[in-house]
Amino acid sequence: MSSSKNFPIKKSETEWRNKLNDEEFRILRQKGTEYPFTGKYNDHFDKGVYKCKGCDSPLYRSEYKFDSSCGWPSYDQALPGALLFIKDTSHDMIRTEIVCAKCGGHQGHVFNDGTTTTGQRYCVNSASIHFDGE
Numbered sequence: 166m167s168s169s170k171n172f173p174i175k176k177s178e179t180e181w182r183n184k185l186n187d188e189e190f191r192i193l194r195q196k197g198t199e200y201p202f203t204g205k206y207n208d209h210f211d212k213g214v215y216k217c218k219g220c221d222s223p224l225y226r227s228e229y230k231f232d233s234s235c236g237w238p239s240y241d242q243a244l245p246g247a248l249l250f251i252k253d254t255s256h257d258m259i260r261t262e263i264v265c266a267k268c269g270g271h272q273g274h275v276f277n278d279g280t281t282t283t284g285q286r287y288c289v290n291s292a293s294i295h296f297d298g299e
Protein backbone atom coordinates (compact mmCIF):
# COMPACT_ATOMS: atom_id res chain seq x y z
CA MET A 166 0.00 0.00 0.00
CA SER A 167 1.88 3.10 1.13
CA SER A 168 5.13 1.59 -0.12
CA SER A 169 3.74 1.83 -3.65
CA LYS A 170 2.87 5.50 -3.21
CA ASN A 171 5.28 8.12 -4.38
CA PHE A 172 6.47 9.91 -1.30
CA PRO A 173 8.87 12.84 -1.77
CA ILE A 174 11.50 11.08 0.35
CA LYS A 175 12.30 7.64 -1.00
CA LYS A 176 14.91 5.25 0.36
CA SER A 177 15.66 1.60 -0.25
CA GLU A 178 15.10 -0.90 2.54
CA THR A 179 18.87 -0.99 3.13
CA GLU A 180 19.05 2.78 3.42
CA TRP A 181 16.22 2.80 5.95
CA ARG A 182 17.86 0.00 7.94
CA ASN A 183 21.06 2.01 8.09
CA LYS A 184 19.24 5.11 9.31
CA LEU A 185 16.87 3.50 11.83
CA ASN A 186 17.40 1.07 14.67
CA ASP A 187 15.55 -2.27 14.61
CA GLU A 188 12.57 -1.05 16.60
CA GLU A 189 12.22 2.15 14.56
CA PHE A 190 12.44 0.18 11.32
CA ARG A 191 9.83 -2.31 12.51
CA ILE A 192 7.40 0.47 13.37
CA LEU A 193 8.05 3.13 10.72
CA ARG A 194 8.64 0.87 7.73
CA GLN A 195 6.75 -2.30 8.70
CA LYS A 196 3.79 -0.70 10.49
CA GLY A 197 4.62 -2.17 13.85
CA THR A 198 3.37 -0.98 17.22
CA GLU A 199 5.42 -0.48 20.34
CA TYR A 200 4.21 -1.84 23.67
CA PRO A 201 1.98 0.65 25.52
CA PHE A 202 3.53 2.70 28.33
CA THR A 203 7.05 1.90 27.09
CA GLY A 204 7.71 4.72 24.61
CA LYS A 205 9.96 7.60 25.59
CA TYR A 206 7.37 10.25 24.71
CA ASN A 207 4.34 8.70 26.39
CA ASP A 208 4.71 10.91 29.48
CA HIS A 209 6.62 13.70 27.81
CA PHE A 210 5.12 17.20 27.98
CA ASP A 211 7.93 19.65 27.23
CA LYS A 212 7.40 22.55 24.85
CA GLY A 213 8.53 22.04 21.29
CA VAL A 214 7.94 20.16 18.07
CA TYR A 215 7.77 16.43 17.41
CA LYS A 216 9.38 15.44 14.12
CA CYS A 217 9.30 12.33 11.99
CA LYS A 218 12.04 9.92 13.06
CA GLY A 219 12.45 8.86 9.45
CA CYS A 220 12.85 12.21 7.72
CA ASP A 221 12.82 15.07 10.29
CA SER A 222 9.63 16.56 8.95
CA PRO A 223 7.74 18.49 11.71
CA LEU A 224 4.51 16.62 12.52
CA TYR A 225 3.04 17.74 15.86
CA ARG A 226 3.44 20.66 18.26
CA SER A 227 3.62 20.11 22.01
CA GLU A 228 0.37 22.10 22.40
CA TYR A 229 -1.43 19.33 20.50
CA LYS A 230 -0.33 16.67 22.97
CA PHE A 231 -2.67 15.54 25.69
CA ASP A 232 -2.70 12.85 28.34
CA SER A 233 -5.00 10.17 26.96
CA SER A 234 -3.83 7.44 29.38
CA CYS A 235 -3.82 5.02 26.41
CA GLY A 236 -0.12 4.26 26.74
CA TRP A 237 1.07 6.00 23.60
CA PRO A 238 1.81 9.65 22.84
CA SER A 239 -1.49 11.25 21.86
CA TYR A 240 -2.14 14.44 19.93
CA ASP A 241 -5.46 16.08 19.10
CA GLN A 242 -4.25 17.27 15.70
CA ALA A 243 -1.19 17.31 13.44
CA LEU A 244 0.49 20.15 11.58
CA PRO A 245 -1.43 20.92 8.36
CA GLY A 246 -0.44 18.57 5.55
CA ALA A 247 2.11 16.74 7.67
CA LEU A 248 0.32 13.39 7.60
CA LEU A 249 -1.57 11.23 5.14
CA PHE A 250 -4.59 9.22 6.20
CA ILE A 251 -4.98 5.66 4.97
CA LYS A 252 -7.87 3.29 5.55
CA ASP A 253 -6.57 0.25 7.44
CA THR A 254 -8.68 -2.90 7.60
CA SER A 255 -6.08 -5.16 9.22
CA HIS A 256 -6.83 -7.11 12.41
CA ASP A 257 -10.56 -7.22 11.57
CA MET A 258 -10.93 -3.53 12.36
CA ILE A 259 -11.56 -0.46 10.29
CA ARG A 260 -9.08 2.14 11.39
CA THR A 261 -7.38 5.16 9.92
CA GLU A 262 -3.65 4.78 9.69
CA ILE A 263 -1.52 7.90 9.79
CA VAL A 264 1.77 8.09 7.90
CA CYS A 265 4.29 10.87 7.36
CA ALA A 266 3.40 12.72 4.15
CA LYS A 267 7.08 13.13 3.25
CA CYS A 268 8.52 9.64 3.73
CA GLY A 269 5.49 7.41 4.30
CA GLY A 270 6.74 6.38 7.73
CA HIS A 271 4.04 4.73 9.85
CA GLN A 272 3.02 6.88 12.82
CA GLY A 273 0.05 5.08 14.28
CA HIS A 274 -3.70 5.54 13.97
CA VAL A 275 -6.19 8.33 14.50
CA PHE A 276 -9.36 7.71 16.51
CA ASN A 277 -12.49 9.77 17.11
CA ASP A 278 -12.46 9.36 20.88
CA GLY A 279 -10.24 12.30 21.81
CA THR A 280 -11.07 14.14 25.00
CA THR A 281 -10.08 17.62 23.81
CA THR A 282 -12.03 20.08 21.64
CA THR A 283 -11.01 18.44 18.34
CA GLY A 284 -12.48 15.09 19.46
CA GLN A 285 -9.58 13.31 17.80
CA ARG A 286 -6.78 11.20 19.18
CA TYR A 287 -3.68 10.76 17.06
CA CYS A 288 -2.21 7.69 18.70
CA VAL A 289 1.48 7.70 17.81
CA ASN A 290 4.46 5.43 18.46
CA SER A 291 7.33 7.12 20.31
CA ALA A 292 9.72 5.28 18.01
CA SER A 293 8.20 7.10 15.02
CA ILE A 294 9.08 10.56 16.28
CA HIS A 295 11.81 12.59 17.90
CA PHE A 296 11.45 15.75 19.91
CA ASP A 297 12.93 19.17 19.29
CA GLY A 298 12.60 21.34 22.37
CA GLU A 299 12.16 25.11 22.34
Ligand SMILES: [Zn+2]
Nearest residue numbers: 217220265268
Ligand atom coordinates in the same frame (compact mmCIF):
# COMPACT_ATOMS: atom_id res chain seq x y z
ZN1 LIG B 1 8.84 11.20 7.59
